[in-house]
Amino acid sequence: MYGIAIVVHYLTRDMFAIWPDGIPIGLFGLIVNIPLTMAGIKILGPRFGVKTVVGFVLASFFIDGLAWLRPVSDAPLVNDVLLSCVFGGVLAGAGLGFIFKSRATSGGSDIIAMIIAKYTRLQLGKLMIYVDSVIVLTGLIAFKDWHVPLYSWVVIYITGRSIDMILEGADYNKALLIISKKHVDIKNKILNDLDRGGTYLKGEGMFTGEEKQIIYTVVSRREVAVLEEYISNIDPGAFITVMDAREILGEGFQSLRKKVEDR
Incomplete structure (x- = not known):
């Protein structure tokens, strides 16, 4: 959902006086996650509970909160995109790993994949990759730059490996x-x-x-x-x-x- 939120953020620049830089990423993610979670509870049952709601609300709060605290909210922390992808993927994966470890979900594409899985009987892991890949391709449509989806797939891979390390440990x-x-x-x-x-x-x-x-x-x-x-x-x-x-x-x-x- 935050991938879609990033696209919407850049496409809505100068469209709203209250948000001259575009709709805030965290706010859009929060708005979309609320009906998604309600649909998930209705279709899949109350498996998500309070933990998932707390998770996506806090994620939205910190995304917009950290952007607000920075002098230039959309300026990169470092100019090396690959370095940002690596460390961003590791941190995002660690956070998601802790969420999954507490028997919650992060909302967004997790819920979409679970709903599709219920009706298609496809594997959830593969569906999550498919859903995330479709979202990544929206970045290509919006920005018309192959760098965006290619770097995004790097992040998806690193995030997945980080999640595995949190859930399974790193004893090797x-x-x-x-x-x-x-x-x-x-x-x-x-x-x-x-x-x-x-x-x-x-x-x-x-x-x-x-x-x-x-x-x-x-x-x-x-x-x-x-x-x-x-x-x-x-x-x-x-x-x-x-x-x-x-x-x-x-x-x-x-x-x-x-x-x-x-x-």
């Missing part, structure tokens, strides 16, 4: 699948030296038909290097798959109960 632990004839030695290394746990998975070689013991374990990035060096010394022919594990819940890592209670 590694999940390992290890196939080795020296699995007993590797197990002892994991349990005794690294003080980590793991699980044996039974497997069978596709070519040889030989039964194999597969070790599944999760360790830190530092411990990956320690484990790889150890395995290379005892079994250079071992097969190891290393995968990113953005969020680990359970013993030795973050408590599942604590995470749920903190929401």
Whole structure:
């Protein structure tokens, strides 16, 4: 909604005496979000609650409040557009992440995507990208400059990554699948030296038909290097798959109960 508000802000310059620079972005977002939220409650049920209303009201207040406090409200903080996109996307994503973490929505395109999802059964994540992309293209129509949508898509991507980091954490632990004839030695290394746990998975070689013991374990990035060096010394022919594990819940890592209670 604030993307549309930016377009409206620039298209309404000198149209209203009370707003010579154009309709304030925060005010327009607030005006549009009120009926959208009412429609969302009517169509989707009262799932948004007070938190969503507080969220978009405060967002509108701070957008216009910060613009009012600055001597030149629409002057860029820095002249580097890409730098503004990166830091703006990170900050916006962090804020949205905290909103989603508190089981609320930010209003606007979230509600539009949810309403479309109800009637089309399309995935909500994809719909949000589609809706935001359509809004971004309105910037191209209004400003007739490809820089606007291209930079906007950069912001959308960075915002999404920031949201994921807030919701899932940034531990960046590694999940390992290890196939080795020296699995007993590797197990002892994991349990005794690294003080980590793991699980044996039974497997069978596709070519040889030989039964194999597969070790599944999760360790830190530092411990990956320690484990790889150890395995290379005892079994250079071992097969190891290393995968990113953005969020680990359970013993030795973050408590599942604590995470749920903190929401």
